[in-house]
Amino acid sequence: MESMIKLKNVNKYFTEHKAVNNISIDVMQGEFLTLLGPSGCGKTTTLRMIAGFEEPTSGQILLDGVDVSFKHPYERDVNTVFQNYALFPNMNIFNNIAFGLKIKKLPKKEIEDKVTKALSLVQLDGYKDRYPSQLSGGQKQRIAIARAVVNSPKVLLLDEPLGALDLKLRKQMQFELKHLQRRLGITFIYVTHDQEEALTMSDRIAVMNQGEIEQIGTPDDIYDRPKTKFVADFIGETNLFEGVVKEHSNHKIKVSLEDEQDIEIIDDPSNLSKLKHGDKIYITIRPERMKLSYNTEKEKNTLEGKVKERIFVGSINKTVVILSNGKEVIVNEPAVNTLKLNGYDEEVCINWEFEDGVVIS
Ligand SMILES: Nc1ncnc2c1ncn2[C@@H]1O[C@H](COP(=O)(O)OP(=O)(O)O)[C@@H](O)[C@H]1O
Ligand SMILES: [Mg+2]
Known part of the structure; x- marks a missing residue:
């Protein structure tokens, strides 16, 4: 056309x-x-x-x-x-x-x-x-x-x-x-x-x-x-991480974040094939793709941290979690389906699906 x-x-x-x-x-x-x-x-x-x-x-x-x-x-x-x-x-x-x-x-x-x-x-x-x-x-x-x-x-x-x-x-x-x-x-x-x-x-x-x-x-x-x-x-709210590619297959990579646990990303080979072992990359994960829990989940990514703040914004709860390396992560959960907290400074896990991380070059 x-x-x-x-x-x-x-x-x-x-x-x-x-x-x-x-x-x-x-x-x-x-x-x-x-x-x-x-x-x-x-x-x-x-x-x-x-x-x-x-x-x-x-x-x-x-x-x-x-x-x-x-x-x-x-x-x-x-x-x-x-x-x-x-x-x-x-x-x-x-x-x-x-x-x-x-x-x-x-x-x-x-x-x-x-x-x-x-x-x-x-x-x-x-x-x-x-x-x-x-x-x-x-x-x-x-x-x-x-x-x-x-x-x-x-x-x-x-x-x-x-x-x-x-x-x-x-x-x-x-x-x-x-x-x-x-x-x-x-x-x-x-x-x-x-x-x-x-x-x-x-x-x-x-x-x-x-x-x-x-x-x-x-x-x-x-x-x-x-x-x-x-x-x-610029578009929306996001969590940006810096990491290094550690393991690499067709549709999956393992990324090591500084002073944190490794995370994994599943994506189309077309998006991952350009990457090599040792490459420094950025990863973004939208706050609404993350969930809080008290557990490490096997088939998901998990980062551990302490709750710094939680605010109620309309229909969502916005929770700020500080990782041990000092980085702040924002987690947005529907208010009707949010982890009940016992208080600030509580230790929590942030979980998200391998498919929900996006690699930015
Ligand atoms: N007539 C002009 N003479 C000199 N500089 C201009 C003129 N019009 C725009 N600019 C400059 O060009 C850039 C882009 O401006 P503009 O297109 O108005 O941006 P936006 O609409 O995205 O805010 C800016 O740095 C602005 O100062
Ligand atoms: Mg303008």
Whole structure:
């Protein structure tokens, strides 16, 4: 299948500063792709190049098979939704949404139909005569979205569109946006620094760091199989261990952790075959993959430690355990199914399945 947006080895320098470093991405028709990364990693610059507000220093951007790298924004069938809404304050909602259609000189009746439909899509039927100042932040953002989809662009670009909203409204809008995207079938490229937002909404996530893409994959992929330390650390909460490969077979390795018991990892040969005896590696294990007990289990990994702290977070118990080498490990267990503790400083075992450790090179 032909991709809707294709970035080929795209670079962007601002004088000496390299903001985007050799990015290649294929976004499929109808896909919801998120660029995720910390502030300053190059997300907005990448989006602005796709929109046509910046030119790449080198590389190519294709929209539906056509090279648009140096075309003006209005020559691309792409719309952008910004965090700050960018509505025209002196125009009512109808005229805000109709603006682009009027420039295109569409017949009046058609404009009216399209605006009415767009308002209904964002559940603001009946708001057309209001002015932006008479709307709440969430409503303004809905109007900005209605304006962006009213002429059915091939691609919608969204730069932290929910960033200015409070948490509850943001969660609600995440679902609405995702639903809207499914219904319209428009390709979305969404920018956020919020990993939870990215995991909730995206078909695929491109994790960016210092102008580069560290990993592209489905939310499951990115969460369960991080390829780099940066990705493991940035997405969700994790326990990172450093170790040395001690024994090695096709689908299983034994790893010695400094001053701790050996642990084992079972994985596909494709992921383990690159490793050699004596290699120094990192291993990540998600806190929710671990369980506390008072026992060493034969067919699982076990580390022993002392309970430092336990806090109740919503439906989970988060327990911090200190190993004898001083390292702190976080264990998240469902509150309904947690080891009852007799007190702090108690000696406990942390157990997890051999399959639940992920090797990071
Ligand atoms: N117009 C510009 N001139 C100079 N440097 C810029 C410009 N725009 C962005 N940058 C720099 O490029 C880097 C990436 O910025 P940006 O794409 O805005 O990051 P993000 O959206 O991920 O926070 C940052 O270091 C930023 O300071
Ligand atoms: Mg930005």
